[in-house]
Amino acid sequence: MSVLKHKKLLLLSDIPPCTNYTGGLVVAQQCRFLPPERLCAFVVLNPLLTAHPAPDLAGLETLTVEKPREAGTYLYGSLPIGTAGAAIVAAHMRRTRGAEILRMAERFAREQGVDAIWAILEGQVVTGLAAPLAQRLGVPLYTQVWDPLSWWLDAHKVDPVSRFIAHRSFDAAMSKSRACAAASWNMAEEYLARYGVRSVPVIAGHDMALAQAPVPRLHGEDLVIGFAGQLYATDAWESLIAALHRAGWRIGGRNIRLTAIGQHYPPDDLPADRLDYPGWLPQADTIRRLAEQCDVLYCPYSFEKPREDVARLSFPSKLTSYFAAGRPVLVHAPEFSSPARYAREHGAGHVCGSLDPDRVIASLHTIAADGALFERLARNGQTALRRDFTLERMRESFLDVLNT
Template identity: 45%
Template sequence: MTREAPRKRILLLTDIPPCSNLTAGIVTAQMCRFLPKDELAIFCVMNPHLRPMLCDDLAGIEMKTVRKPTELQRRVLRGIRVGRAGAAAIEAMKRIALPRRLIRQAIAYGRAVGATDLWAILQGQTMVRIAAPVARGLGVPLRVHVWDPLRWWLDAHGVDPVNRRLDLALFDRTLQQAASCAAASIPMARHYEETYGVPSTAVIASIDPALAQAPPPKLISDDSVVIGMVGQFYASEEWAQLVTALKIAKWRVGERKVVLMTFGHERPPNDVPDEHLRFMGWMDQPEVIRTLAEHCDIAYCPYPFAERMAEVSRLSFPSKVPTYLAAGRPILFHGPSYSAPYAYLNERGAAYLCRDLYPSAVYNGLAHLIEDSTLYEATALAARGAFLADFTLPRMERAVRRFLGYEGGKAGQAHGLEVV
């Protein structure tokens, strides 16, 4: 008589819940769908300013939400200037006092739901400060999930050098104590496994293969070219170089008028004339993919060249890339040659790669794709092939379940997803 393996109960410790209107929440939601609802509970430490739209199909998952402390260091507090030293002192006090309450709450909740594993998303200093203590308090394996290097978050939130150094050291110790790691890219997984000795798996945003669009043999129109851009403008300097190049060229490539079509919560930075911009606002992913396929000729993917962003470029992977590949559109990639997306797209031949920041480089790349019909068609075909090979839901499901410690056999058929 064989003994059944004990049933898992994963506690997800996150700062953004599974949802349909925030990028991290969309990917987390898809990961949650790979697990039976009764094997998952969520403890969400959320910024009170966020307004996530929760997913109806995940409504049955138990969830407790608490307030996340402010992570942005301010030198003016309630109208009083505290200066650099004061801001650092306040951060030090938050480091000592606030995590204790969050840790106690998370442990109590984890015990109440019978947690057997802790899946902790390490986004921001608060989550890094509480993840390992919660796992220790529950006596369960710690499975860490990293979207972007912590250094980038600390820079973006103006954290002072002393607290920054302490948080980075704590991040290192947390990775060393983890039982497994979900990383944002293959280079990140490889780097963390080599550096910390933690078994690491690349878990990248993926899409239902039924949404894949047929690649175009040529540009949609004979007199214009539409460039699609999805998501946030964190690579703002690169975007500015594209806009500068198009301004210099009077918004034309040869005889074709250039139009930028952008998708997201905010209009793009820099001045783009109304006749050359179509701001589509926020759309759900299937609609974005269909719109790109029907109305865009080229998908633009900027990635940071700045030295301060080098770690992000090397280790992270933009979620817009799978969306572009599913749309079957050739990608104009504008980023450094050492970056994770550059390495992947170069290997797959699914993009024209502009590895210089300057306006002339990105404009020449755009012109090559437009004017060389053979290159355009081949790049579009490679994009579809890359999507089907690497970014479908069954592949993502296998990676997620490996990370969460589901051993052997088929990865299950949660929510009707079949692994092939």
């Protein structure tokens, strides 16, 4: 079905459709797939974030409320209160501010005449709202998951009691879901088995007009490694930098250079004359720069045991940008991870499944020295882009979920 069957859909999210955050860009694109008069949004926004609204979505009926603190609170003033104190603080927030936000969301949804909810399960607050709100309104719930909840809870140092409650809320939302928009094929398979909920991979797509034609060779005498986006897999990155230092920043007689595009300067001790850091760039400019100035595009994923769920279930949005750039991709990730599995199944990237610096160097050398492999990886990446990561494919998958 290519049109939305519901009369009015409520987007429940902690990020609005916007132009300056990755999640907000994805939300904005999904909002564009829906008739504007049949969508409204209830956003629980971190007060430290300043979202720049997408101009073409300015007419979206939206109620934004301030998100309460989700990170673990282990100090009362300057006094340490430990995990027990943190759990008490979090419980007080849920009973007071959490209950108030639920009432506000219910009132807004009823005023809007909502007959279904699209909830993006990110963080404790929105995850805790989803099932109770759907129950109060008596409407179907559709969920979307970008990352396992464990990643968020670890990153925000949430206390054990609150973690248990958050996981229970996630399980309740998934069990109540009519369908789930999953972050990867791995996640869709696992959530179907775990919760019995129909799960469809909905992965950020690209306008094919942004795609660059693959060039089947290195650009010049240097080997330029490109990276774009947020860096979460610091263990993989440190392995790459250690490998480059060990190789003296040369592979196969070529000097190695790095181009890193993103909001944050890359970590570690990097020779200034080997790094090009333009900062954050719009998506179209990022893809063009990767295509025109880089030879191999680097996609790291964490090898850390506590992040096994993330590696297995999430999917890096940067990978689709890399495919659009038309350059071969080095996927530096555990063999069981979703990007490694996808790259191997479709021949769309060379996988290095080890943190051993010698293995990293060998992988880079293989891509740079084997002309046929270089060309095949770039070509297969664009084939994958056209098959799985276009805006049309994203739209079809998203509406497939909402029309379940």
